[in-house]
Amino acid sequence: MHVAIFGTGYVGLVSGTCLAEVGHDVVCVDIDQAKIDGLQRGVIPIYEPGLEPMVKANHAAGRLKFTTDAGAAVASAEIVFIAVGTPPDEDGSADLQYVLAVARTIGRHLRAPAIVVDKSTVPVGTADQVRATIAAELESRGVDIDFDVVSNPEFLKEGAAVEDCMRPDRIVLGSREPASIEKLRRLYAPFNRNHDRIVAMDVRSAELTKYAANAMLATKISFMNEIANIAEKVGADVEQVRRGIGSDPRIGWHFIYPGAGYGGSCFPKDVQALARTAAQHSLEPTLLNAVEAVNDRQKAHLFDLFVRHYGAAGVLRGKTVALWGLAFKPNTDDMREASSRRLLQQLWDAGARVRAFDPEARDEARRIFGEREDLVLCDTDDEALQGADALAVITEWKQFRSPDFEFLKRSLRDAVVFDGRNLYEPAEIEAAGIAYWAIGRGRSIRQDRA
Numbered sequence: 001m002h003v004a005i006f007g008t009g010y011v012g013l014v015s016g017t018c019l020a021e022v023g024h025d026v027v028c029v030d031i032d033q034a035k036i037d038g039l040q041r042g043v044i045p046i047y048e049p050g051l052e053p054m055v056k057a058n059h060a061a062g063r064l065k066f067t068t069d070a071g072a073a074v075a076s077a078e079i080v081f082i083a084v085g086t087p088p089d090e091d092g093s094a095d096l097q098y099v100l101a102v103a104r105t106i107g108r109h110l111r112a113p114a115i116v117v118d119k120s121t122v123p124v125g126t127a128d129q130v131r132a133t134i135a136a137e138l139e140s141r142g143v144d145i146d147f148d149v150v151s152n153p154e155f156l157k158e159g160a161a162v163e164d165c166m167r168p169d170r171i172v173l174g175s176r177e178p179a180s181i182e183k184l185r186r187l188y189a190p191f192n193r194n195h196d197r198i199v200a201m202d203v204r205s206a207e208l209t210k211y212a213a214n215a216m217l218a219t220k221i222s223f224m225n226e227i228a229n230i231a232e233k234v235g236a237d238v239e240q241v242r243r244g245i246g247s248d249p250r251i252g253w254h255f256i257y258p259g260a261g262y263g264g265s266c267f268p269k270d271v272q273a274l275a276r277t278a279a280q281h282s283l284e285p286t287l288l289n290a291v292e293a294v295n296d297r298q299k300a301h302l303f304d305l306f307v308r309h310y311g312a313a314g315v316l317r318g319k320t321v322a323l324w325g326l327a328f329k330p331n332t333d334d335m336r337e338a339s340s341r342r343l344l345q346q347l348w349d350a351g352a353r354v355r356a357f358d359p360e361a362r363d364e365a366r367r368i369f370g371e372r373e374d375l376v377l378c379d380t381d382d383e384a385l386q387g388a389d390a391l392a393v394i395t396e397w398k399q400f401r402s403p404d405f406e407f408l409k410r411s412l413r414d415a416v417v418f419d420g421r422n423l424y425e426p427a428e429i430e431a432a433g434i435a436y437w438a439i440g441r442g443r444s445i446r447q448d449r450a
């Protein structure tokens with residue numbers, strides 16, 4: 001099938017590449033000329049495991065094209081995806097300016113009947129707005145072309161985006177037109193072979209499904225972070241509690257890892273946007289507000305542990321902290337809303353210097369922070385430890401999981417580790433003579449009392 005995808009970010013580029021991989025003819029459209037020029041030369045703008053070879057192979061095979069020529073892309077497509085950003089507006093609601101700009105472009109260039117598919121995360125009712133926007137453009141052109149707007153929210157995770165896209169656990173399609181669902185069923189057939197993953201529903205339910213999924217996952221995380229904070233106070237170990245509850249299939253093992261708070265481009269903005277939707281309909285979003293508030297507090301928690309260890313924030317003045325991890329999660333270079341950003345700011349405000357290492361996010365950190373005296377971006381995890389007083393771990397990259405504790409003890413002047421992802425066994429790291437502060441683990445409070 002001939003497909004056009006607007007937006008070549010995490011969602012658009014990955015979806016376009018996966019559709020090309022299974023034989024569709026895909027053109028990816030973006031307004032960012034530099035990004036498109038780079039993609040045409042094989043420069044992939046994001047780090048996503050497995051993506052680069054797939055983009056190159058499909059581009060070389062002629063199934064995946066990149067362009068800024070929106071008109072030509074729309075004119076030749078049977079299916080047009082919208083996969084542009086929906087960042088938070090000032091009041092927390094989703095900013096639809098990019099989505100509606102694409103809708104106008106589609107309306108201006110549509111030549112033949114097509115299905116417009118919204119993959120961006122958008123508030124309930126947006127498909128109606130997209131439909132009205134396209135219809136208004138067609139009317140002003142004086143033409144009558146049949147089109148439908150389908151909601152097809154995306155559930156991929158950064159760091160596993162290609163895998164999620166190639167093997168989705170469900171494909172949600174919202175439309176009132178059986179013919180549209182049927183056509184998309186055929187588009188997605190290669191991803192839907194073993195059992196039926198298509199969940200067809202009405203448009204508004206599909207739009208709300210996306211927010212419900214992200215809000216549920218964020219709720220699980222905030223819930224566990226609250227339990228962790230209680231565990232810390234009562235001298236329990238949240239990791240043991242996690243194992244104790246995860247074995248109940250009604251609760252499950254996923255998304256119950258306590259930590260330094262959730263980040264990324266989606267949970268923070270989507271929880272806020274859903275709360276905003278509720279408020280716009282005179283509903284008090286009590287739970288969603290609490291999820292957000294707990295997360296906000298949790299992002300500051302690792303620094304609280306620094307203060308507990310050193311007795312006062314002022315003691316950090318002149319100290320050097322090694323920081324392992326900058327990205328909001330492993331296997332990505334994305335630092336949007338990353339917990340590392342809050343910790344860095346708190347450490348800098350306290351007068352500390354930071355030597356940071358992240359396997360992929362170094363360039364992104366340089367782009368965000370520029371050159372600063374109190375930040376050294378290192379090439380290796382060992383290099384970050386050089387001359388450091390303490391170590392903080394904030395992203396659970398695999399390579400941080402099994403450090404040589406004896407080496408850590410020799411490297412860190414104050415022999416202390418602050419672990420925002422609970423990667424180590426307290427008894428083991430403490431046996432090496434290192435003070436260990438983790439999230440919701442009773443030992444840290446016992447140390448505090450000692």
Ligand SMILES: NC(=O)C1=CN([C@@H]2O[C@H](COP(=O)(O)OP(=O)(O)OC[C@H]3O[C@@H](n4cnc5c(N)ncnc54)[C@H](O)[C@@H]3O)[C@@H](O)[C@H]2O)C=CC1
Nearest residue numbers: 007008009010011030031032084085086098120121154158
């Ligand atoms: N990043 C993620 O893991 C996921 C994101 N989503 C949702 O998907 C949407 C896109 O997110 P990302 O891919 O992360 O965004 P992104 O910010 O990485 O990429 C968006 C792209 O759209 C382009 N763009 C903006 N206006 C355009 C226009 N008029 N025509 C063509 N291109 C245009 C931008 O230049 C940019 O390259 C958002 O609504 C997000 O909430 C959904 C699931 C996962």
Ligand SMILES: O=C(O)[C@H]1O[C@H](OP(=O)(O)OP(=O)(O)OC[C@H]2O[C@@H](n3ccc(=O)[nH]c3=O)[C@H](O)[C@@H]2O)[C@H](O)[C@@H](O)[C@@H]1O
Nearest residue numbers: 154155156157158221255256257259262263264266328329
């Ligand atoms: O709408 C989106 O954009 C996407 O948002 C999330 O994906 P993503 O943000 O890429 O990453 P996650 O793996 O969900 O992690 C988000 C944050 O939660 C944190 N997290 C995750 C799991 C956990 O148990 N504990 C925890 O603190 C991670 O460290 C990270 O900061 C969802 O998992 C995707 O299904 C969804 O498509």
